[in-house]
Amino acid sequence: xxxxxxxxxxxxxxxxxxxxxxxxxxxxxxxxxxxxxxxxxxxxxxxxxxxxxxxxxxxxxxxxxxxxxxxxxxxxxxxxxxxxxxxxxxxxxxxxxxxxxxxxxxxxxxxxxxxxxxxxxxxxxxxxxxxxxxxxxxxxxxxxxxxxxxxxxxxxxxxxxxxxxxxxxxxxxxxxxxxxxxxxxxxxxxxxxxxxxxxxxxxxxxxxxxxxxxxxxxxxxxxxxxxxxxxxxxxxxxxxxxxxxxxxxxxxxxxxxxxxxxxxxxxxxxxxxxxxxxxxxxxxxxxxxxxxxxxxxxxxxxxxxxxxxxxxxxxxxxxxxxxxxxxxxx
Amino acid sequence: xxxxxxxxxxxxxxxxxxxxxxxxxxxxxxxxxxxxxxxxxxxxxxxxxxxxxxxxxxxxxxxxxxxxxxxxxxxxxxxxxxxxxxxxxxxxxxxxxxxxxxxxxxxxxxxxxxxxxxxxxxxxxxxxxxxxxxxxxxxxxxxxxxxxxxxxxxxxxxxxxxxxxxxxxxxxxxxxxxxxxxxxxxxxxxxxxxxxxxxxxxxxxxxxxxxxxxxxxxxxxxxxxxxxxxxxxxxxxxxxxxxxxxxxxxxxxxxxxxxxxxxxxxxxxxxxxxxxxxxxxxxxxxxxxxxxxxxxxxxxxxxxxx
Numbered sequence: 001x002x003x004x005x006x007x008x009x010x011x012x013x014x015x016x017x018x019x020x021x022x023x024x025x026x027x028x029x030x031x032x033x034x035x036x037x038x039x040x041x042x043x044x045x046x047x048x049x050x051x052x053x054x055x056x057x058x059x060x061x062x063x064x065x066x067x068x069x070x071x072x073x074x075x076x077x078x079x080x081x082x083x084x085x086x087x088x089x090x091x092x093x094x095x096x097x098x099x100x101x102x103x104x105x106x107x108x109x110x111x112x113x114x115x116x117x118x119x120x121x122x123x124x125x126x127x128x129x130x131x132x133x134x135x136x137x138x139x140x141x142x143x144x145x146x147x148x149x150x151x152x153x154x155x156x157x158x159x160x161x162x163x164x165x166x167x168x169x170x171x172x173x174x175x176x177x178x179x180x181x182x183x184x185x186x187x188x189x190x191x192x193x194x195x196x197x198x199x200x201x202x203x204x205x206x207x208x209x210x211x212x213x214x215x216x217x218x219x220x221x222x223x224x225x226x227x228x229x230x231x232x233x234x235x236x237x238x239x240x241x242x243x244x245x246x247x248x249x250x251x252x253x254x255x256x257x258x259x260x261x262x263x264x265x266x267x268x269x270x271x272x273x274x275x276x277x278x279x280x281x282x283x284x285x286x287x288x289x290x291x292x293x294x295x296x297x298x299x300x301x302x303x304x305x306x307x308x309x310x311x312x313x314x315x316x317x318x319x320x321x322x323x324x325x326x327x328x329x330x
Numbered sequence: 331x332x333x334x335x336x337x338x339x340x341x342x343x344x345x346x347x348x349x350x351x352x353x354x355x356x357x358x359x360x361x362x363x364x365x366x367x368x369x370x371x372x373x374x375x376x377x378x379x380x381x382x383x384x385x386x387x388x389x390x391x392x393x394x395x396x397x398x399x400x401x402x403x404x405x406x407x408x409x410x411x412x413x414x415x416x417x418x419x420x421x422x423x424x425x426x427x428x429x430x431x432x433x434x435x436x437x438x439x440x441x442x443x444x445x446x447x448x449x450x451x452x453x454x455x456x457x458x459x460x461x462x463x464x465x466x467x468x469x470x471x472x473x474x475x476x477x478x479x480x481x482x483x484x485x486x487x488x489x490x491x492x493x494x495x496x497x498x499x500x501x502x503x504x505x506x507x508x509x510x511x512x513x514x515x516x517x518x519x520x521x522x523x524x525x526x527x528x529x530x531x532x533x534x535x536x537x538x539x540x541x542x543x544x545x546x547x548x549x550x551x552x553x554x555x556x557x558x559x560x561x562x563x564x565x566x567x568x569x570x571x572x573x574x575x576x577x578x579x580x581x582x583x584x585x586x587x588x589x590x591x592x593x594x595x596x597x598x599x600x601x602x603x604x605x606x607x608x609x610x611x612x613x614x615x616x617x618x619x620x621x622x623x624x625x626x627x628x629x630x631x632x633x634x635x636x
Binding site: 223224225227228229230231232233234242243246247250321322323 | 416424425429431432442445472
């Protein structure tokens with residue numbers, strides 16, 4: 001019985017991700033092939049005048065741009081199925097390698113922002129709900145609502161102005177110091193460069209989880225079972241620990257996993273502002289310079305990334321919530 | 331064991347702008363319960379029964395204002411004392427399984443409420459007493475059957491050893507057999523020397539187990555009568571509302587009472603609250619609120635009662 005439902009779960013999810021990816025491929029391909037950016041011109045750049053039409057045609061032929069879009073899509077799809085995502089035109093490296101390298105940088109950034117915003121937001125939400133109506137609650141609510149409507153890039157610029165330009169505490173951008181050999185880059189260098197972008201993403205990410213946790217805890221505190229627990233003499237932090245956390249932790253964790261898409265979207269902007277060499281920046285470059293293979297690779301990768309986040313949230317619910325876990329077992 | 335004198339509860343409500351108003355939901359309520367006694371508090375929905383329970387336990391919302399006195403074993407129930415007594419001396423048996431933490435195993439919930447002593451031993455013995463099997467210990471509330479959920483609620487309420495037990499509508503919409511079982515538990519607790527307050531809107535349930543019945547109307551007691559007085563066509567009863575309730579039962583005359591219970595919108599009217607629906611109303615009833623007085627070993631709030 002359990003195995004049957006597990007089997008059903010896996011099949012269902014697989015169908016979903018496959019159809020999602022297929023639709024995404026097609027849609028992005030159509031969009032990019034209608035883009036006004038000419039890949040050859042974007043590639044050659046300012047030297048365009050020095051390149052003869054014949055040479056241009058040769059480049060186009062080399063990249064297969066002379067074929068019809070449908071033909072190109074089929075060719076690309078075939079090699080994708082064999083695990084080959086093609087070669088990035090702007091980085092002149094296999095797309096898989098570019099994504100791998102960029103993702104490592106982004107992972108550190110998003111991981112820090114994710115954990116920090118999750119923990120801080122959760123604690124803020126609890127504090128606000130416990131002291132509902134107090135000045136602290138009002139402050140937290142005001143803070144969250146303000147931040148929820150703050151654009152990421154604007155906050156990034158603000159932090160950059162304050163901490164890098166005025167105070168000079170952190171570097172203005174990039175993932176590592178400029179002019180230093182790769183072997184000589186220390187961990188401290190990397191940390192120094194990651195703090196501001198990570199902070200930008202964390203500060204923004206706090207709002208969602210804090211407001212959600214606040215409301216959830218208020219609902220829990222007004223519930224019948226808290227009333228009964230109080231009638232039986234439970235009170236204060238012990239009451240919160242026993243009945244409160246248990247009932248708000250799961251939705252909070254789920255929300256945090258499901259918010260990976262927003263985090264990813266935010267990181268595109270933050271990386272752009274801080275010239276941080278992550279996936280987001282690569283996405284912007286690929287889009288602006290018509291690097292189709294890289295752009296499609298990134299689209300696929302980010303879809304899988306976000307899908308995985310949601311999948312983990314689903315699985316955690318199944319594993320942790322007894323109402324779902326044991327409900328299936330009956 | 332418990333004596334409530336002239337209890338009034340009102341809520342401060344904010345209306346449009348900063349205008350405040352006081353919403354009086356319980357007024358001049360007096361009841362008394364002794365050890366070994368079951369007092370049933372009977373009234374229709376919205377008469378303030380549950381609020382009485384919450385007031386005794388001290389778990390009213392923050393915007394509630396309470397006046398009058400509540401004495402437990404002769405000592406005034408102040409918020410500090412209520413906090414100390416909750417669970418240990420005074421407890422609540424709630425309405426439904428929704429009052430159990432949905433994500434906590436039953437055994438653990440009962441142990442949480444065990445108070446002093448060895449929680450595990452206390453839980454085991456209370457489980458035996460209410461014939462909950464060992465399997466139930468590791469089950470979640472949603473896995474329990476209706477009857478087991480009732481027993482789990484009673485078990486987790488009384489595991490702390492409370493002497494005053496307030497059962498707030500403990501039998502709504504349940505199978506007659508489960509109702510009998512739950513009421514049996516209450517009788518057992520009373521026979522062990524506990525004082526039990528049974529809050530219900532079902533006069534039949536109340537009569538089957540209680541020693542005395544307090545009838546609630548619009549936030550106050552209109553009559554407190556021994557169960558034995560509920561017989562025939564209600565000649566022994568003192569208040570017209572009680573008599574009307576009794577005669578409205580299907581097995582009696584099946585006669586409805588015309589009109590509605592006054593709602594708490596704004597000020598309650600002068601005079602007797604039941605006066606607009608009463609067949610014996612006089613000029614006196616319209617102008618002055620009747621005091622509660624003792625008649626034939628019961629209490630009544632009526633000018634015309636004899």
